[in-house]
Amino acid sequence: METAQHTLTANGIVQRLRVAGPPDGVPVLLIHGNCSSSAFWEPLVRRLPPTVRVVAPDLRGYGDTETAPVMLEAPVSPYGFGGTRDLDGAPTTPDFAGTGAGTANADFVARLAAGDRGTDGPTSPRNVLRAAYVADPASLGEDEELLLDSVLSTATGDDNYPGTAAGSPHWPGTAPGGRGVLNALAPAHFRIADELVSVAAKPPVTWVRGDADVIVSDTSLFDLAYLGSLGAVPGWPGEADCPPQPMVGQTRAVLERYAAAGGTYREVVLPGCGHSPHLERPAEFVAELLALAGVPATV
Numbered sequence: 386m387e388t389a390q391h392t393l394t395a396n397g398i399v400q401r402l403r404v405a406g407p408p409d410g411v412p413v414l415l416i417h418g419n420c421s422s423s424a425f426w427e428p429l430v431r432r433l434p435p436t437v438r439v440v441a442p443d444l445r446g447y448g449d450t451e452t453a454p455v456m457l458e459a460p461v462s463p464y465g466f467g468g469t470r471d472l473d474g475a476p477t478t479p480d481f482a483g484t485g486a487g488t489a490n491a492d493f494v495a496r497l498a499a500g501d502r503g504t505d506g507p508t509s510p511r512n513v514l515r516a517a518y519v520a521d522p523a524s525l526g527e528d529e530e531l532l533l534d535s536v537l538s539t540a541t542g543d544d545n546y547p548g549t550a551a552g553s554p555h556w557p558g559t560a561p562g563g564r565g566v567l568n569a570l571a572p573a574h575f576r577i578a579d580e581l582v583s584v585a586a587k588p589p590v591t592w593v594r595g596d597a598d599v600i601v602s603d604t605s606l607f608d609l610a611y612l613g614s615l616g617a618v619p620g621w622p623g624e625a626d627c628p629p630q631p632m633v634g635q636t637r638a639v640l641e642r643y644a645a646a647g648g649t650y651r652e653v654v655l656p657g658c659g660h661s662p663h664l665e666r667p668a669e670f671v672a673e674l675l676a677l678a679g680v681p682a683t684v
Contacts, residue, residue, distance in 0.1 A: 386430055386439070390449075401449035402442040405430050410438035411680050417441070417535075419566060420497070420510075420546065422448030424535040428528050429663040432671050437680055446540035446566070455569070461601055462635040463581060465572030467608050470628050472638040474578060477627050478555040483609045484571040487550030487559025498541040502533060510536050517606070520597040520659030528664070556622050557609055578639045587648030590640060591677045593670060594633070595658025603631045 388403040403423045413433070415426045423441040430439055443450035464474030468484035477483070493508040503509050507516065511533055515522035518532075525532060543549050548565015552558065561571035569575060599606045606612065611629035613621025621627060640650040653673055655666045663670045675681070 386433055386435055386437070388427065388430055388439070388441070392449075398445060399451045400442055400445075402440060403427075403430075404438075404440055406433070406435060406438040408438060410436050411678050412438045412440070413674065413678055415439060415441040417444065417447065419570075420513075420536050420539045421532075422535040422538045424448065424531055424538075425661075426663070427531060429667060429670065429674075432667050434675070434680060437675075437678065443538070446545040448535070448538045452540045452542075452545050461570055461575075462630065462632040463576070463578035463639045464630075464635050465575035466567075466570045466632075467610065467630055468572045469630050469635070472631060472634050474572065474576060474635060476572065477610070478553070478560075480551075480553050480555065480560040481571055481573040482553040482555035482560050483557050483627070484567075484573070485550060485559065485561030486548035486565050486567040487562075488607075488609055489547035489567055494541055494547060497537060497539050497546070500537050502537070517599055518659065518661050519665050520595060520657060521665060524661075524665040532664075556620055556627060557613070557618060578635075578642075581639060582642045582646050587643065587646070589677065590643070590648065590650040591653060591673050592636065592640065592650060593653045593655070593662050593673055595655045595660065595662055595665065597657055598660045600660045601632050603633050604629060605632060608632075 386405040388405040391402055391404055393400055417423055417425050422443045426441045433439065446452040466484060467488065468477050468481040469475060470477045490508050493513060496508060496510055501509055502511060504511055514533055514536055515525065519525060539546050543564050545565060547567040549562030551560045551562050553560035561568045561573045604611055608630050609618050610627045612618045613627065614629060637652065644650055655662055655669060658665045
């Protein structure tokens with residue numbers, strides 16, 4: 386299928402979205418993650434059958450959608466990103482030190498803002514795309530420029546990526562601020578576990594992940610506590626005071642609670658796959674998506 390781009394206005398915000406398939410097709414809503422846009426779904430949409438109606442919006446501050454002070458959260462652990470120590474999401478410190486906008490790499494942010502398309506250094510957006518978004522850079526294929534465009538569409542600044550930071554007396558000296566994307570993902574603000582478990586209508590959940598994901602992982606290379614344990618961030622206070630966040634374990638524990646409360650879920654783990662299964666293992670991802678939507682795999 387091919388997508389068509391549309392523009393709409395909602396709550397005073399001009400929003401861009403990609404649409405594909407017939408209006409009466411089986412609806413599939415595709416929500417992109419951090420530092421990307423709806424364009425990141427293009428390689429997947431090409432593989433979907435024409436019976437599916439796809440809607441893929443650019444979230445606020447990404448792609449061609451206007452920026453706004455409040456951003457939608459990308460899917461991470463139900464207890465946010467960083468700053469929690471166990472499967473119940475208990476905070477490592479009272480102010481959730483080590484989470485939020487202060488954890489962003491300043492050089493990466495500057496290169497995003499500059500639209501850097503080069504390969505100089507590990508923090509160039511292209512090298513981050515190759516090293517963190519996928520396990521095998523070759524899986525980007527001919528879509529690499531499209532996907533890099535998507536990453537570079539990220540709006541930067543205090544109200545967008547990464548947001549504002551606050552000082553902390555706890556290691557590593559930074560705590561979440563009150564504005565911007567990474568603060569929306571900080572566990573001080575983003576804790577949806579109880580709400581997910583208690584929702585009245587419980588649709589089936591299929592959780593697809595790669596076992597080589599370096600972003601959302603129990604050993605995430607974007608978690609300052611894990612980096613501290615490797616010696617990459619100095620001054621780490623140790624496992625007892627600041628353990629790495631068990632991101633995958635937390636998600637599984639909450640989904641087990643969801644199932645115990647009447648819902649269902651499947652965990653699909655793709656070996657050797659990184660953070661973008663729809664790019665790296667498209668056939669398996671499409672099969673799972675169509676099965677969840679109740680669409681025949683062959684048409």
